[in-house]
Amino acid sequence: MTTVTLHNLRKEFDDVVAVNGIDLEIVDGEFLVIVGPSGCGKSTTLRLLAGLEDATDGEIVMDGRDVTAVEPKDRNVAMVFQNYALYPHMTGRRNITFGMKSSGDFTDEEIDRRVEEAAETLDIADLLDRKPQAMSGGERQRVALGRAIVRDPDAFLMDEPLSNLDAKLRIQMRAELAQLHTSLGTTTVYVTHDQTEAMTLGERVVVMNDGRIMQVDEPQTLYDFPANRFVAEFIGDPAMNMLPVDIENGTAVHDAFTIQLPNADGGVRNGAKESGDASIRDGQRAVLGVRPEDLYMATDRPNTGDETLNATVNVTEPLGDSLLLHCSIGETPCKIQAKARSEIRPDDTVSIAYDPARLHLFDPESGDALYHSESYASSESAAAAADHG
Amino acid sequence: MSTREIFDSRIESGLLLLPTLLVTVVFLYYPTALAFRTSFFDSSFGRAEVFVGLENYVELLTSSGYHQSIIISVVFAAVVVVGVVVVSLYLTFLIHEVDTGQGLYLISVIWPYALPPAVGALVFLFITHPTLGVLTGPIESLGVEVDWFNNGSQAFVVVALAAIWKQIGYNVIFMIAAMNNVPDTLTETAELDGVGGLRRLVSVYIPIMTPTIFFLVIINTIYAFFGTFAFVDLLTSGGPSNATNILIFNLYQEGFSFFNFGIASAKSVVLFVIVGVLMFVQFQITDKYSYYGG
Numbered sequence: 001m002t003t004v005t006l007h008n009l010r011k012e013f014d015d016v017v018a019v020n021g022i023d024l025e026i027v028d029g030e031f032l033v034i035v036g037p038s039g040c041g042k043s044t045t046l047r048l049l050a051g052l053e054d055a056t057d058g059e060i061v062m063d064g065r066d067v068t069a070v071e072p073k074d075r076n077v078a079m080v081f082q083n084y085a086l087y088p089h090m091t092g093r094r095n096i097t098f099g100m101k102s103s104g105d106f107t108d109e110e111i112d113r114r115v116e117e118a119a120e121t122l123d124i125a126d127l128l129d130r131k132p133q134a135m136s137g138g139e140r141q142r143v144a145l146g147r148a149i150v151r152d153p154d155a156f157l158m159d160e161p162l163s164n165l166d167a168k169l170r171i172q173m174r175a176e177l178a179q180l181h182t183s184l185g186t187t188t189v190y191v192t193h194d195q196t197e198a199m200t201l202g203e204r205v206v207v208m209n210d211g212r213i214m215q216v217d218e219p220q221t222l223y224d225f226p227a228n229r230f231v232a233e234f235i236g237d238p239a240m241n242m243l244p245v246d247i248e249n250g251t252a253v254h255d256a257f258t259i260q261l262p263n264a265d266g267g268v269r270n271g272a273k274e275s276g277d278a279s280i281r282d283g284q285r286a287v288l289g290v291r292p293e294d295l296y297m298a299t300d301r302p303n304t305g306d307e308t309l310n311a312t313v314n315v316t317e318p319l320g321d322s323l324l325l326h327c328s329i330g331e332t333p334c335k336i337q338a339k340a341r342s343e344i345r346p347d348d349t350v351s352i353a354y355d356p357a358r359l360h361l362f363d364p365e366s367g368d369a370l371y372h373s374e375s376y377a378s379s380e381s382a383a384a385a386a387d388h389g
Numbered sequence: 390m391s392t393r394e395i396f397d398s399r400i401e402s403g404l405l406l407l408p409t410l411l412v413t414v415v416f417l418y419y420p421t422a423l424a425f426r427t428s429f430f431d432s433s434f435g436r437a438e439v440f441v442g443l444e445n446y447v448e449l450l451t452s453s454g455y456h457q458s459i460i461i462s463v464v465f466a467a468v469v470v471v472g473v474v475v476v477s478l479y480l481t482f483l484i485h486e487v488d489t490g491q492g493l494y495l496i497s498v499i500w501p502y503a504l505p506p507a508v509g510a511l512v513f514l515f516i517t518h519p520t521l522g523v524l525t526g527p528i529e530s531l532g533v534e535v536d537w538f539n540n541g542s543q544a545f546v547v548v549a550l551a552a553i554w555k556q557i558g559y560n561v562i563f564m565i566a567a568m569n570n571v572p573d574t575l576t577e578t579a580e581l582d583g584v585g586g587l588r589r590l591v592s593v594y595i596p597i598m599t600p601t602i603f604f605l606v607i608i609n610t611i612y613a614f615f616g617t618f619a620f621v622d623l624l625t626s627g628g629p630s631n632a633t634n635i636l637i638f639n640l641y642q643e644g645f646s647f648f649n650f651g652i653a654s655a656k657s658v659v660l661f662v663i664v665g666v667l668m669f670v671q672f673q674i675t676d677k678y679s680y681y682g683g
Contacts, residue, residue, distance in 0.1 A: 050577075051581075052577050052580070052581075071580075072577075072580045072581045073580060073581060073582065073583030074583075077581065079577070079578065079581055081577075083572065083574055085572065085575055085577070087575060087593060087597075088597065089596040098582070098584070098592065099579070099581075099582025099583065099584060100582070102579075102582060102583065102585065102588050102592075103582060103583040103584070105583075147578075151582075
């Protein structure tokens with residue numbers, strides 16, 4: 001049970017800044033996911049936590065103890081790697097016990113007992129006498145997890161542990177990891193580039209880019225209230241549409257349409273949430289963000305109001321559960337998730353309706369969020385209403 | 390039938406193979422066959438060869454001096470092979486672990502290997518010469534009298550050390566490549582688990598490096614039996630009292646000092662058989678313990 005705090009943590013490799021002064025508080029027992037594109041510094045952050053890299057600046061505090069300069073072995077953390085990092089010449093059992101035996105902190109009976117427990121938790125009893133070569137990817141990752149949990153560490157650090165597994169197994173292991181965390185309750189920091197993994201596993205998700213933290217929030221909040229354009233486009237698949245607009249009298253004006261912005265004086269909840277300077281002004285340029293799943297054919301939802309916009313379909317991609325349309329609204333490319341089996345062909349012009357509660361505005365220069373059409377409070381009340389309905 | 394037709398005709402490919410075949414036959418197979426034949430003759434300069442059947446072999450089997458030479462050679466080979474592998478592994482590990490100046494350390498370790506054996510032997514002679522050697526003073530200050538021109542065991546140690554010193558570079562080149570091939574995540578896992586340095590070397594690196602080490606054991610064995618001739622010749626000439634008279638030097642003396650070509654040939658056949666049998670045994674043993682990973 002451990003709280004981990006990062007203060008202004010910085011890591012440079014020669015002239016490359018991998019981690020650029022991040023502050024983060026990891027709560028005791030939390031499942032925290034760090035997500036971001038390749039090279040964003042997420043793995044380096046994890047390796048700094050493990051002590052496998054030395055911080056250039058800043059500090060790492062675990063349970064009030066400054067561990068920035070502490071050796072990896074004295075931090076009592078366990079790491080799970082993408083390539084499993086099993087010793088290829090050792091059986092599953094020896095892989096699990098090797099570290100414990102070498103450190104000399106455990107008696108043989110204690111080790112045996114813990115291995116049995118871990119084997120039961122992870123259902124790997126029949127793998128203990130096999131070498132990694134004779135195991136499948138999923139089995140190897142289970143043994144690697146077994147090695148991590150037997151030591152009863154203060155924190156689990158996982159570096160893309162599911163990336164080497166095939167899609168089906170990944171989904172299964174994802175659920176098992178979540179279950180494991182629920183039963184063990186150990187503080188877990190999980191690094192991935194896969195936003196679906198981040199959203200499904202994380203109690204809180206840290207989105208990183210260029211060595212900086214872009215936003216830390218619960219998954220649904222990240223999705224509903226992205227603090228900036230990067231988070232908006234990174235979280236969600238397909239990515240959020242971005243349409244350049246001008247703000248005039250509480251409306252967003254694009255070459256091809258005009259949209260009334262509900263609660264236009266609302267400002268944003270995230271980022272500069274308390275300060276008023278993030279609110280939108282007339283005459284301002286902005287980028288309107290709207291997710292493909294919040295746009296639909298006006299004919300499918302006749303009750304959403306009069307406000308529709310016209311789009312020209314360029315390409316259609318049937319995804320099975322939906323039909324993804326690559327369109328142009330004016331000159332701006334835009335994706336729309338339409339109903340599966342819709343009779344839409346390329347070059348059709350379609351009338352699009354949108355969910356007025358799901359509009360976002362971003363600053364065109366800084367990318368910071370200026371406005372979310374739904375305020376946080378109203379989203380909660382809406383959720384409550386939905387529960388009662 | 391080949392799967393790819395690279396050459397226009399068999400004659401063309403045959404012609405291209407000819408130089409290699411010629412060199413191998415003329416300098417390897419023909420002399421081998423000739424040595425085998427000569428081992429059944431009494432042969433020397435200035436007189437006709439006389440067929441003596443197995444007499445040369447009988448003489449070797451009954452010669453206590455030759456028995457001693459065999460024992461010395463086997464012990465020498467064991468010391469050199471074990472010494473080279475152990476010292477090279479440790480040096481490789483140190484070079485692998487060091488953060489800065491890796492290249493410099495690597496060069497200084499490989500340097501002796503780059504010397505021709507005769508030059509290496511002379512360099513080592515000046516390092517350990519009983520009166521002139523640069524290391525002699527420091528060693529004598531520890532209370533050991535350096536007298537390997539007269540003391541057989543000391544001479545054996547000096548020749549073995551020279552042979553080990555010369556061969557380390559070759560081993561380190563292969564070992565550092567093998568050690569660098571061990572995935573970093575294994576090292577990191579061991580670090581997180583608090584596995585100490587030497588334990589990591591013995592329990593993690595060495596098992597994964599076994600194919601390379603196995604190959605080096607074979608190469609080092611051949612080196613110890615055949616490649617150490619220059620050290621014996623230049624440092625001790627097999628003495629004192631035959632204490633360093635290993636088989637390769639023994640047969641050289643027989644052939645080119647005493648000109649008993651028949652006996653010398655028989656000795657070379659025996660040496661060939663001994664090394665061959667050792668190779669076979671090593672293959673049997675080490676193959677079982679080698680990890681060829683996936």
